[in-house]
Amino acid sequence: MPRAHGAPWVRTRLRTAPWSTAAFGVLVLVTAFLAAVLPRAVEAYGTDGLRAAVATAAPASTVLELKTPQPVFGRPGESRAAEVGPRALAEVDGRVRALLPAPLEADPAESAYGVRTGKSLAALDASLPRPDGLPPRFTLLAQSGVAAHAGVRQGRLPTAGTVTEDTRTVEGAVTAETARTLRLRAGSTLTLAGFPDRPLTVRITGVLDPRHPRGTYWSAEPVLRAPALNGNGGRPPQFYWEAAVLLAPGAAPALLGGQAEPEKYWRMAPATGRLTGADTAALVEAVASVEDGPGLVRMRGAAGPTAQLSTALEEVVGAHEQTRDAIAPVVAVAAFGIAAVAFVVLVMSSGLAAARRDAEFALLRARGGSLGGIAGRLLAESAVPALPAAACGLLLAVLAVDGARPLPSLLGAGAVTLFACAALPVRAAVAHRRPRAHRERDDVALARPGGRRTVAELTLLVLTVGAVVALRRRGTGEVGDPLVSVAPVLVGLAAALVLVRLYPPPLRWAGRPAGRLRGAVGFLALARAGRSPAAVATLPLLALLTALTTAAFGGSVLAGVADARDRAALLRTGADARIDSTDGSPIPAGLARAVRDVEGVRQVTAVGFGLASERASGEARSLRVVGVDPESYAGLARRTGLGGFAAGRLDGGGGVLGAVASPGVAERLGRGPRRIATDSGPVRVRITAVRPRTPAVPDGEFLLVDAAGLKDFRGPSTLLVAGGGLDAKALRAAVRGAGSGLSAALRTEERAALSDSPLQTGAGRIYVWAVAASAGYALLALVLGMLRTAPERAALLAGLRTLGLTARQGRHLLALEALPLALLAAGGGTAVGWVTVRLLAPGVDLDGLALAGASGGEVPVRAVLRPDGWSLALPAAGAVLLAGAAALAQAWWAGRRTPITHLRAGDTR
Incomplete structure (x- = not known):
């Protein structure tokens, strides 16, 4: 390689492609920011959670x-x-x-x-x-x-x-x-x-x-x-x-x-x-020391x-630590997902840059350039934009989240910088190990993967199977187990590699019937898609599928958390609002009317509670009897989804009341008429339906009957209120105006209480970042892939325009050329995301993230991970729309340029 000063060569190359340099710098900045801000965010919400746990606990426990x-x-x-x-x-x-x-x-x-x-x-x-x-x-x-x-x-x-x-x-x-x-x-x-x-x-x-x-x-x-x-x-x-x-x-x-x-x-x-x-672990050790250790010895030297x-401080800190450890593995899945998507996009960026400059590197090697010399100059060329961009990303992360240790953020940003600088030199050195006289065609439709790639893919497949089995067996409760945490990413990568192998045959098959069509646009579009270099086609597809899978998994986690909290809040109140008499006495007569006048209230259902006893095997057992109005209560049960039933189930006849019972009560009483002694007098009931829960008693055993069939019924002691957008202040004012001894609970407030801890809020925010970052990287991968081939497409379009291709046909050509890759990425990303969530759901425990604010055993709800339609469809639809918009934009831009410029587009001579 001719002797030359590194700085002029690097400066010349950067001036030649300023937009590519700027795009690379922005990519490194964003990635370095994410790598630096993630550990800071985790430490920040851990700090806020520990402080809140100690500050909000009972003083008698923490002193x-x-x-x-x-x-x-x-x-x-x-x-x-x-x-x-x-x-x-x-x-x-x-x-x-x-x-x-x-x-x-x-x-x-x-x-x-x-x-x-x-x-x-x-x-x-x-x-x-x-x-x-x-x-x-x-x-x-x-x-x-x-x-x-x-x-x-x-x-x-x-x-x-x-x-x-x-x-x-x-x-x-x-x-x-x-x-x-x-x-x-x-x-x-x-x-x-x-x-x-x-x-x-x-x-x-x-x-x-x-x-x-x-x-x-x-x-x-x-x-x-x-x-x-x-x-x-x-x-x-x-x-x-x-x-x-x-x-x-x-x-x-x-x-x-x-x-x-x-x-x-x-x-x-x-x-x-x-x-x-x-400080969590050190705080527990310090408390143990002063309670019964060296610290106590020193205390006795001062006090006697x-x-x-x-103190019970260690119990408070231990509860916080238990919640943190339950959330940490789920957050680790999001962290590994972001890291994997960023890694794939950086690899794709370097691969596309190397493919774009392949002829240049081949010429340098043919003229005697050494691998070390080429790699060194490429390293310097990459470092010039990467170092200041990574420094800016680190600074932004420090400004965005304060109060965290600098070392983890520094290591994260440094790792991104090192990888971004080394990716292009390593890729070029591997591709040009031996000088070659000409470049062989590497069409995606004709590509035949080599043995090394096959071995690498089989290795990844084995790791994926091991990670999935480990996750399903052990769950996400294994703190610090990287194989478990990386399982969703591995599933996405493995599926992406399978789709990359399946991509070429449909292109070859579709090209034959397209060639027999009268128009040339479809055939040209498929031919162009099939003749794209393999690296140009497969790297964006790999990045897209990985990003879409990560976004779908993260969105499904957020949806599962939200569903569990909504369900838990509903089971606490039984309706949108619940008003109870604290001592069990009947509520004031005018309270129901006052509540109906509150803005947002659609229905008010009165419920009364009583006790009954029945004998089974010579033993008297108590029952909880719920007296309701059949029509109003049945409508509320159907609306809330808590054991809905037809109002006719409570109809009776011949002195026997129809009843809806919980499974335990139904098993004891049987389906035939049964006499029970209530505090309103003896009645005969027959169970007509069995439901696991009901709005009045969402988490216990019950016997639901028509209140009109109970003699000497004391009257309702609870009001169940349904309605969206309830005016909480007006509702509480109505309750206070009715007298003392009444309490009101709103479903929205119970929902907020389940998600107001700093640990939950911080972890949920990280998952939002993971979804947003994955979707952004997916779109970035699509844009980078299209920009790589933009000059060639512009030259093709200009040549075809000189042969009579209309502007409309040109738009159709570019759109159809981008369509196969976008549709495969969108459809594959949706399918892989759905399969990933279904495959890994049994091993992902979301209870710590969703219900850490609920006391143990208070709500019989589990946070279940299941595919979320919006998380699967929106990123995929965005990828297809962006691909179409980019193709149309390129066709419009090409239409504004001169014919000479068109014909020289992509010509490097």
């Missing part, structure tokens, strides 16, 4: 409470009083927070420390409420930071003064809810038993309003914010009130002189601001040898 029992007796009273003083507790609090192992951090705003009674004290005051004759009990807390966390509604904050172990009168404060429940106010006194010489008197000096009542400060102690009814464990149980009183921090020594088992405590609310998704730390 880290370090406590020590009361100081040992026998020491001087001044020494023990000093140990529970505010200064000593504050010093220990500072040391303990500093000892928390990373990534555990305490939130100072919600953390607190103090002294509390480990055993509640009984109140001797007769004026306090006693539900079952038992006196209320109070927990006393001398807790820090009361002034910063509460406002004073009445009175003032308590003060301490000089308090010792012998002090029997202290000041305290209660929350407004405690004061209202126990009839306390500023100036009230509490007399508490549990001290040896005389009771402890607590003067209530203030009633407080918590500033953040749901925060850890107020909610870590169960009864600090609001009193609770507790049972004494007897048979039958007797209940009493359990409440809390806040003392001044300096009043803690007064708790040492009694039998209330006082204890020092330090409550540390976990800070979530610096947690990341990668008997200190113990307790």
Whole structure:
């Protein structure tokens, strides 16, 4: 190869084909952006999910409470009083927070420390409420930071003064809810038993309003914010009130002189601001360390040898980790799909570029050019646009998703850059290993695959079979199993290779009858399609099929998730809205009329519930009886798809009521008339239909009868509302206006609750990206393939125009030439996508992605993967329409150019 400077050669080549260089740079930019943003998005939704899991969990579950029992007796009273003083507790609090192992951090705003009674004290005051004759009990807390966390509604904050172990009168404060429940106010006194010489008197000096009542400060102690009814464990149980009183921090020594088992405590609310998704495992290890490990040893060095730390934070983090692990394999399928489609399109781009410049490379080799020299210059030529494009893609990914580690994104963008730069040199070096005098024809219609390609395809087929078997046996529950995750992509690639082999014969067969037609357009179009180089035809087809299969699979996943959530929300409410009487009493008479007047309501169905008993094998068993209006309820059941039936099924005769029953009830009662004892009186029923569920009882056993046939029926206690676009505010206003003791649940709100977790939202967003990226790559592959042959087609069209071909015939010719490849890709992509989804559906578990927001066993629904018609049809139809539009656009553009330009189109001399 002649000696030359690399830079002038590279610059000359880039100036020769500026549009190709720009298109290659855009392809690398988009691909690098996807490769960089995907790990950032996964880490971002993992971070948001972990923070949300800790922040939204009950404070009593997430708080880290370090406590020590009361100081040992026998020491001087001044020494023990000093140990529970505010200064000593504050010093220990500072040391303990500093000892928390990373990534555990305490939130100072919600953390607190103090002294509390480990055993509640009984109140001797007769004026306090006693539900079952038992006196209320109070927990006393001398807790820090009361002034910063509460406002004073009445009175003032308590003060301490000089308090010792012998002090029997202290000041305290209660929350407004405690004061209202126990009839306390500023100036009230509490007399508490549990001290040896005389009771402890607590003067209530203030009633407080918590500033953040749901925060850890107020909610870590169960009864600090609001009193609770507790049972004494007897048979039958007797209940009493359990409440809390806040003392001044300096009043803690007064708790040492009694039998209330006082204890020092330090409550540390976990800070979530610096947690990341990668901290999940480290957070579990840190909690285990401070609970029973090296961290606890260090804590005891600061708080005392008997200190113990307790928390349920590891359970909260474990639940988050379980949900994340259930979602991760499904997300991995989307990630592998995007990566495979991007890889195929990059290979196709380099292959088309090498095919376009095949004559140039052959000439260089014939003139003595070395493979290393050609590959080096091609590498430099590719690197000039690829490096800045990849850098821009990485920058866009960092700007799009912040708060993630840079290394995974850097590695992803770097891998794309390396592959994009090396694809063309490697392809050219492989194709021109030996110099050749001329290029042999490589028509797609006459192509005969070689032995190496056959071996490679058989290897891919074996891998595909192994991946499908592994997925169907093990499912997507195997986190980090690449063979399982790549199964949909392998199925698409294998099917694409089969269709590529099947593509040439139909072209040859169709050309013969087309040649006998009167017009020449059809024959020319098929001949042109068959004489296209194999690389030009098969690479776009391979890219199209892979992209369409990935898009179809991703769209089917999204559709399956949406269907499962819709079904779960419907099973929670039974209709578009459900209004229940919380205590089972009949709903107000005018409520149904008020609900019918709400905008969007089409139907209101009243339902009443009762209990019945029947004897089977000498044993009495209870039944849930549902009384309904047959016509209205049957219409609702058919509309919702929950066990629809004809209204006549509830007709009776001869003193026997027709009934619709669940399978379990039908099996017990049989199909003949049966007498049952209801709370409305004895009735005889005959089961006329069996349904697994019904709108009133979507997830339990039931016996559905006509309410008019029940004697002394108490009336409906539930309203089932049907209608699209319900006005939620107006509906709730109507319920509130009907009185207290009513609750309303809307199907749309239940649906939103199933998909509002950051893990689900983030994973769903990635699947949307996967579908969009796959569809975009499919269209890009089609455009690149058509641009590769655009000069040749323009030259052919110009030559035929000089022989009398009309502009209309030219448009038909180009459209028909593009049609075989587009139709094969569209039809094959649709069929392969359908087969892929059906083949892999048994092994794909979508429950974690779809129903992670539902509590266990709450909804009897499974998210099932099944083919989605829109996901199969839209990308395929888009490919066909784009192919036709591109052909027509090229014919229009060719019609605007001069004859000389037409005839020299594609001529490189």
